[in-house]
Amino acid sequence: MPWELIIWLISAALCVVLLMQPVWEYPLPRWLDGIAWGWALGGFPLTVGRMVTTWRRLCIATDLAVTNRPRHAVIAGDLMVSGSPLRPSVPRLGLPRLTRSGLRLRIRMLPGQTPALYLAAAEAMTHDWRVYGVRVVSPRRGWVTITATARDPLADGAAGVVARSVRLLSAVVGLTEDGGPWGIDFRAVPHWLVVGATQSGKSTLLASLVSELAPQPVALVGIDCKGGLELSLFEARLSALASNRGEAAALLAALVVEIEGRMAECRAAGARSVWELADGSRPVPLVVLVDELAELYLSDGSRESKRLAVECSTALLRLAQLGAALGLHLIVAGQRVGSDLGPGVTALRAQLGGRVCHRVHDEQTALMALGDLWPDAVAVAQSIGEDERGVAVATVGGSWLRVRSTHTTTEQARLTAMMHAKSTPAMPGLVHAVGGGDLS
Ligand SMILES: Nc1ncnc2c1ncn2[C@@H]1O[C@H](COP(=O)(O)OP(=O)(O)O)[C@@H](O)[C@H]1O
Ligand SMILES: [Mg+2]
Incomplete structure (x- = not known):
């Protein structure tokens, strides 16, 4: 096709200009950082060409085309004909x-x-x-x-955006399917x-988060009741670690005491949450990581x-109910979250x-994890391969996406924890609880 040839020629000229950039040393604009050049110079113009040339046919085939003309007309005096009008109008591509x-790109929808309708046409657009x-x-x-994505950004080896966490209690833990950073922000979702x-x-996700x-x-x-196998890697940076159920029950009880103390502090200061306290008197935020929930x-x-089991369940529920305003956040990992585990799980x-x-x-687990909030995400979760x-x-951000966590290896995790060991806040109450916990 001639337009494809023209686009390739323009791209080749742009390639030459960019390849000469180190020699000429002209600065590239900042928005070009992280752009995949193969896509920008080859795939992008080709895709735009395909969009422009197929748009009208696509709209007609997927009912995006509308017509303002009546479906019947009277011709030759008293002969009525009916059918689809010949040239329906299609929405204009932005x-x-x-x-x-x-x-x-943005599209202004036609009246009505x-x-x-556009969601239903998304699959036709990908093809x-x-x-x-x-x-x-x-x-x-x-x-x-x-938003069209050229290739699966979550596939092995796909280049992603390297971003760092900047806000307190927020962490960039991987990539989203649209190629952007995937963040867990405890201030937004406690x-x-x-x-x-x-x-x-x-x-691995917990490791990236830590x-x-x-x-x-x-x-x-x-709290890692499988003998602390996973979380003990970070021991240097953890203020307390419970590695069996006895310790977990004691630690959770100590955490409840801690947040009750914080609640009293807030009440005395007339604040509704620790975030309303003055900077100097605000207690340090706590993130409680629980690996293998079923063990509890x-x-x-x-x-x-x-x-x-009852003690752990009651304390965990209390932390979840009261924690957010008091600067305590939970991240709980497990294979199942069904009511078969215990009465407090739901x-x-x-x-x-x-x-x-x-x-x-099984579908049941996906339903339990996503079904109550995002029923349409259940099938997507089930399609994740071995x-x-x-x-x-x-x-x-208020909806759901496919994501992939950063692959943090055991060695990286241990090193990071050791590097930041000095910033571990001392929490003697919690350490004492774990030390004094009876073993089960
Ligand atoms: N984001 C990732 N990218 C690549 N490989 C991963 C990623 N997350 C996990 N893996 C691989 O999967 C293995 C199992 O991960 P792990 O986090 O221990 O699973 P789980 O805790 O669910 O049993 C890890 O050893 C690692 O090699
Ligand atoms: Mg695990």
């Missing part, structure tokens, strides 16, 4: 803008149209434009924004639930075991507003 891994994915959102009444089958990437939070003035507390609820039938899940669902074995470790469906 100017496509280059993004790091695709393109974005709703975003649902006609030959891109990996198309996402349709409607941020403003009357408009839709269409508590998180992470589910997934064994080897799906739960502990690595990002380690430099911040935040106390990290670990398991019972071997003995009275002692049942007592510990109530706990309702408090954990942030959700991350890795590969799961080899897609670290890929998940997660809460992102």
Whole structure:
């Protein structure tokens, strides 16, 4: 096709200009940082060409074309004909803008149209434009924004955006499917639930989170009842670590005492949350990481075991209910979160507003993790393959997206924790509780 040839020629000329950049030393604009050049110079203009040439046919085939003319007409005096009008009008394509891994454009909907029509046409767009994915959102009444992604940014080896966490209690833990940074922000969503089958990437996500939070003035507390295998890597940066259920029950009880103390402090100062206290008197924010939730609820039938399970469950629920305003945040990882674990689990899940669902074995688990908030995300979570470790469906800014966590290795995790060991806030009350906890 001649237009394809013209586009290639323009791209080749641009390539030459860019290749000469080190020799001429002219500065590149900042927005070009992180752009995939192959996409910008080859794929992008080709895709725009495909969009322009297929748009009218696509609109007609997917019912995006509308007509203002009547479906019948009277011709030759008294002969009435009916049928589809010949030239329906189609919505006008906005100017496509280059993004790091695709393109974005806005379309003004025609009168009578709703975003649902465009959502239904998204799959046809991916085929006609030959891109990996198309996402349709409607941020403003009357408009839709269409984002096309050139290739799966979550695939192994795909280049992503390297971003750092900047806000207190927020952590960039990976990439989202549109190529942007994936953040867990405890100030926006106070508590998180992470589910997934064994080897799906739960502990790696916790490791990435700890690595990002380690430099911040935040106390990290670990509960890992599988002998502390995963979280003990970070022991140098943890203010307290419980590695069996006895210790966990004692630590959770001490955390409840801690937040009750904070509640009294807030009340005395007339503040509704620790964030309203003066900078100097504000207690350090606490993030409690729980790996393998089921271990807290398991019972071997003995009275002692049942007592510990109830204690853990009650304390955890209390922390989830009261914690957010008092600077205590929870991130709980487990394989299942069903009521079969214990009576408090469903109530706990309702408090954990942030959700991350890795590969799961059964629909039930995906439903429990996402179904109450995002029913349409359940099928997407179920489609995560065996080899897609670290890929998940997660809460992102009031909606959900496919995401992939940063692959933090054991060695990296240990090193990061040691590097920031000095910034570990001392919490003697918690350490004492763990030291004095009876073993189960
Ligand atoms: N984001 C990721 N990218 C690449 N590989 C990952 C990622 N997350 C996990 N993995 C791989 O999967 C393995 C299991 O991960 P892990 O976090 O221990 O799973 P889980 O805690 O769910 O059992 C890890 O050893 C790692 O090699
Ligand atoms: Mg694990």
